[in-house]
Amino acid sequence: MAYHFQEQDGVLTFTIDRPERRNAINDEVMEGFKKVITYVHDHDTVRFLVITGAGNHAFCSGGDLAEFHSLTTEKQAFGMLSKMAKILYDLATLPVPTIALVNGAAVGGGCEIATACDFRLVASEAKCGFIQGTLAITSGWGGGTYLFERGLRHDRALKMLVDAKAYPAGLLYEIGWAMRVFEGDKEAALEAFIEDMRKVHPSVHKAYKEMELRKWREMELFDRVMEEVHTCAKLWESDAHHEAVNRFLSKSK
Numbered sequence: 001m002a003y004h005f006q007e008q009d010g011v012l013t014f015t016i017d018r019p020e021r022r023n024a025i026n027d028e029v030m031e032g033f034k035k036v037i038t039y040v041h042d043h044d045t046v047r048f049l050v051i052t053g054a055g056n057h058a059f060c061s062g063g064d065l066a067e068f069h070s071l072t073t074e075k076q077a078f079g080m081l082s083k084m085a086k087i088l089y090d091l092a093t094l095p096v097p098t099i100a101l102v103n104g105a106a107v108g109g110g111c112e113i114a115t116a117c118d119f120r121l122v123a124s125e126a127k128c129g130f131i132q133g134t135l136a137i138t139s140g141w142g143g144g145t146y147l148f149e150r151g152l153r154h155d156r157a158l159k160m161l162v163d164a165k166a167y168p169a170g171l172l173y174e175i176g177w178a179m180r181v182f183e184g185d186k187e188a189a190l191e192a193f194i195e196d197m198r199k200v201h202p203s204v205h206k207a208y209k210e211m212e213l214r215k216w217r218e219m220e221l222f223d224r225v226m227e228e229v230h231t232c233a234k235l236w237e238s239d240a241h242h243e244a245v246n247r248f249l250s251k252s253k
């Protein structure tokens with residue numbers, strides 16, 4: 001399986017399990033995200049949802065370039081992008097705290113997934129960034145929209161997007177994208193992070209999350225996400241994008 005998830009002591013952990021592809025997202029992983037989101041809604045025992053990657057090289061390397069390379073037109077790209085954008089919106093608007101346990105590189109759509117979570121705990125050796133620009137596209141799953149909602153200073157958020165490069169953990173912490181940088185065992189880092197929150201009744205967590213979700217509904221945030229998707233889909237069709245993907249894939253052969 002390209003993913004797995006399990007609940008233990010109120011913590012539901014979803015692991016992207018394609019380390020040989022640096023945990024790239026394909027259709028199977030997208031279906032897994034749908035299942036874990038449904039699980040959260042169906043199980044009141046879940047207090048936290050954690051997203052992480054298998055192995056120690058990557059959290060997630062974004063869309064699977066080999067699988068999505070076959071999408072050439074704006075319409076074809078929109079189909080895939082809008083599917084994952086809806087999944088990330090459903091993730092971002094879950095009623096429980098969500099934690100990206102960033103065990104390695106989070107680039108492209110992988111950085112978008114982490115940004116869609118409430119908290120980001122980043123391994124000291126991890127590098128993360130919105131590298132979509134190197135492929136002549138923008139973020140396309142909503143990650144740019146969520147980044148502007150995460151309270152980073154505007155110049156820092158915009159620079160992270162327009163640099164289109166992976167930042168080291170220390171800089172991610174300095175600009176406010178990473179809440180914690182950890183050394184060593186990710187599970188230990190997670191337990192330390194949630195220790196105090198565990199002592200608070202889950203109804204309090206849900207009430208605080210609802211304060212932000214209410215704001216997002218009122219500002220029609222999903223419409224802004226879909227504008228991002230349309231922009232990315234338009235750029236997807238460009239020769240510059242297809243040439244950049246071909247360069248990556250030919251390097252890998």
Ligand SMILES: CC[C@H](C(=O)O)C(=O)SCCNC(=O)CCNC(=O)[C@H](O)C(C)(C)COP(=O)(O)OP(=O)(O)OC[C@H]1O[C@@H](n2cnc3c(N)ncnc32)[C@H](O)[C@@H]1OP(=O)(O)O
Pocket residue numbers: 020021022024057058060061062063064065066068105107108109110131132135138139140141232248252253
């Ligand atoms: C809107 C989201 C958008 C989308 O596609 O929908 C995006 O996410 S655009 C961004 C797409 N992702 C990338 O461009 C990242 C590409 N990968 C890398 O930059 C690196 O692999 C990195 C930094 C994640 C890890 O580097 P490392 O040196 O540790 O590993 P390798 O590069 O040697 O990769 C190992 C192995 O994995 C394959 N791989 C890595 N990333 C992807 C990917 N995104 N899709 C498919 N396959 C990927 C790579 O080809 C290597 O395969 P191998 O057969 O061993 O050569």
